[in-house]
Amino acid sequence: MKFSLTLALPDKPGQLLRALEPIAKNGGNIISIIHERDKPIEGYVPVSLVVDFLSHQSFRKTIEDLMNLGITIMKSEEVIERLRLTLILVGNMDPRRVIESGIEEMHVINIEMTRSILGEVSARLEIEVPVDSVEKVIHELKRVVVEQGAMLIPPIGI
Amino acid sequence: MRLAIIGFGFLGRNLLKAIWEKISLLRRIDKDFLVVGVANSKGYIYDRNGLNIEQLIISSDLTKHSGFRAKSAIDLIKENLCDIIVEATPTNIRDGEPGLTHIRLALSKGIHVVTSNKGPLVLAFRELMSLAEKNDCFLLYEGTVAGAIPIFSLVKECLQGDRIIRLFGILNGTTNYILSRMFFEEISFEIALKEAQEKGIAERDPSYDVDGIDAACKVVILANALMGRDVKINDVERTGIRGITQEAISLAKKANYTIKLIGTIDKRLEVSPRLVPINHPLCVHGTLNAIHIETDLAREMTLVGYGAGKETVSAILNDIITVLKKRLQATS
Numbered sequence: 124m125k126f127s128l129t130l131a132l133p134d135k136p137g138q139l140l141r142a143l144e145p146i147a148k149n150g151g152n153i154i155s156i157i158h159e160r161d162k163p164i165e166g167y168v169p170v171s172l173v174v175d176f177l178s179h180q181s182f183r184k185t186i187e188d189l190m191n192l193g194i195t196i197m198k199s200e201e202v203i204e205r206l207r208l209t210l211i212l213v214g215n216m217d218p219r220r221v222i223e224s225g226i227e228e229m230h231v232i233n234i235e236m237t238r239s240i241l242g243e244v245s246a247r248l249e250i251e252v253p254v255d256s257v258e259k260v261i262h263e264l265k266r267v268v269v270e271q272g273a274m275l276i277p278p279i280g281i
Numbered sequence: 282m283r284l285a286i287i288g289f290g291f292l293g294r295n296l297l298k299a300i301w302e303k304i305s306l307l308r309r310i311d312k313d314f315l316v317v318g319v320a321n322s323k324g325y326i327y328d329r330n331g332l333n334i335e336q337l338i339i340s341s342d343l344t345k346h347s348g349f350r351a352k353s354a355i356d357l358i359k360e361n362l363c364d365i366i367v368e369a370t371p372t373n374i375r376d377g378e379p380g381l382t383h384i385r386l387a388l389s390k391g392i393h394v395v396t397s398n399k400g401p402l403v404l405a406f407r408e409l410m411s412l413a414e415k416n417d418c419f420l421l422y423e424g425t426v427a428g429a430i431p432i433f434s435l436v437k438e439c440l441q442g443d444r445i446i447r448l449f450g451i452l453n454g455t456t457n458y459i460l461s462r463m464f465f466e467e468i469s470f471e472i473a474l475k476e477a478q479e480k481g482i483a484e485r486d487p488s489y490d491v492d493g494i495d496a497a498c499k500v501v502i503l504a505n506a507l508m509g510r511d512v513k514i515n516d517v518e519r520t521g522i523r524g525i526t527q528e529a530i531s532l533a534k535k536a537n538y539t540i541k542l543i544g545t546i547d548k549r550l551e552v553s554p555r556l557v558p559i560n561h562p563l564c565v566h567g568t569l570n571a572i573h574i575e576t577d578l579a580r581e582m583t584l585v586g587y588g589a590g591k592e593t594v595s596a597i598l599n600d601i602i603t604v605l606k607k608r609l610q611a612t613s
C-alpha cells in the first residue's frame with residue numbers, strides 16, 4: 124500500500140539521508156521523491172515522498188521513528204488508488220435509491236438514464252471506487268439493484 | 282480404423298460430407314480408415330468393408346437405405362463393430378441421454394469417442410475422463426464448446442506450461458446475434474429475437490440460449506477441462522439477456538461499450554450480461570463466438586470463430602485425425 128509523506132528537513136547536508144533511514148529500516152520502498160532544495164522556507168526544505176509499505180503498521184512505525192529523530196512531518200496519508208467504472212442498470216427501479224443507498228467507498232460521478240413508456244428504467248452509472256474495494260462495492264451494489272427487481276451490468280473482468 | 286457416426290442429423294451429415302472431401306488426407310494418415318456405421322434414432326446401417334459414403338450423403342432417409350437395421354445404436358457399439366465413434370445425438374442436460382450411455386459403453390469397451398454433445402460432459406466430465414484413461418482410449422470433445430474454435434487443442438498442445446488464471450467468453454452465437462442486432466440496428470430484444478427465429482438462428486423455444494443455459498454448460502466443460510475444476514451446472518451463477526433493453530445498449534454505446542452475454546471462469550463461475558469495451562478483442566458480433574484467456578506465462582489471448590453450424594465439423598474432424606495419428610504413433 125502506498126503512502127504520501129511530506130517532511131520539512133533543515134537545509135543542511137546529510138539531512139535527507141538521515142530521514143530516509145527509518146523508511147528503509149521499516150521496509151518502505153520509495154516510489155518517488157521530490158527534494159526542493161532550491162526552495163527553502165525559513166531554513167527548511169520540503170521533501171515529498173511516495174512510499175510503498177507492506178502494512179499500515181510499518182508505515183506508523185516509520186512516522187514514529189521519524190518523529191523520534193525530531194523530523195517535522197508536514198503531511199502523511201495513504202494514497203488510495205481509485206478505479207473509474209461504468210455500469211448499466213436496467214429494470215423497474217428508482218436509480219436515486221441506488222445513488223442514495225449509502226454504499227461505502229462508492230463515489231457516483233455521473234448518471235444518465237431513460238425511462239421507457241412502460242416505466243422501465245435504463246441507466247448508465249459512472250462511479251469511482253478504491254481499487255481494493257471494487258469487489259465489495261460491486262457486490263453491495265448488485266444486492267441493492269437486485270432487491271429492486273432490476274439488473275446490474277458491470278464490465279467484464281470485475 | 283473403423284469409424285461409426287452415432288447421430289446422423291445436421292452435424293453427422295455434414296461430418297460425413299467433410300470426410301468424403303478429405304478422404305485422401307484421412308487415408309494418408311491411416312490407410313485402413315473406413316466409415317463402417319451410421320446411426321440415428323430409428324436404427325443404423327453397417328458394413329464391415331466400409332459404407333458407400335457418396336451414396337449416403339445424398340440419401341435423405343437412412344431407414345430407406347439398403348441394409349438398414351431397426352436396432353439401437355447401442356448394439357452397434359456393443360458388438361465391437363468399430364474402433365472410434367462420433368457421438369452427435371441431441372444434447373440433453375437433464376440426464377445426458379442417449380449420449381451418456383453411448384459414450385460410457387464405448388469407452389468401457391476401449392472404443393475412442395469424439396463428441397459434439399455437451400450433455401454427457403456437463404453431467405459426468407470427471408467420470409468419463411477417468412473411464413477413458415482406465416481403458417486407454419481417447420475422449421475428445423472440441424466441438425462441444427464454441428464450435429470450430431480449437432480452444433481445447435490449443436491449450437493442450439500449445440500452452441502446456443501455462444496455467445490458465447481466468448477465462449471470459451462469448452459462448453453462444455444466438456444471443457450474440459440478438460445483442461449485435463440490438464447494438465447496430467437499435468431494435469428491441471423482442472424484435473431481434475423474432476428476427477433470429479425467422480432466420481433459424483434461434484429455436485422456437487429460445488430459453489436454452491437466451492437464459493444462458495447453453496453458455497453455462499460450456500462454462501462447466503471449460504472449467505473442468507482447462508482449469509482442473511470439478512464443477513456442475515448448478516455451480517454457475519446465471520443471468521440471461523431477456524431483461525436487456527435497447528436503451529441500455531444505447532447508453533452503453535455512448536460510453537464506448539456494448540453489452541454481451543459473457544461466460545466467466547474466475548473465482549466464481551458466471552454467465553451474465555457484461556459491458557465489453559468496443560475495442561476489446563472479445564467484442565465480436567453476429568453469431569461469432571470468442572474466448573479470452575489469461576494465463577501466467579502468455580498473459581492474454583483471444584480466439585474468435587464460428588460457434589455453431591457446419592463449421593463445427595472442423596473441430597470434430599480434427600479430433601478424429603488426432604485419434605488416428607496418436608493411435609498409429611502408439612502402435613508403430
Ligand SMILES: NC(=O)c1ccc[n+]([C@@H]2O[C@H](COP(=O)([O-])OP(=O)(O)OC[C@H]3O[C@@H](n4cnc5c(N)ncnc54)[C@H](OP(=O)(O)O)[C@@H]3O)[C@@H](O)[C@H]2O)c1
Nearest residue numbers: 288289290291292321322369370371372379397398589590
Ligand atoms: N448444430 C450445431 O451447429 C452444433 C454445434 C455444436 C454442437 N452441437 C451438438 O452436436 C449434437 C448434434 O447436433 P445436430 O445439430 O446434428 O443435431 P440434430 O440435427 O438434431 O441430429 C441429432 C441426430 O441424433 C439422432 N439421434 C437421436 N436419438 C438417437 C439415439 N438414441 N440413437 C442414435 N441416434 C439418435 C437423431 O436421429 P433422427 O434423425 O432419427 O431424429 C439425429 O440424427 C448435439 O448434441 C448438439 O448440441 C451442434
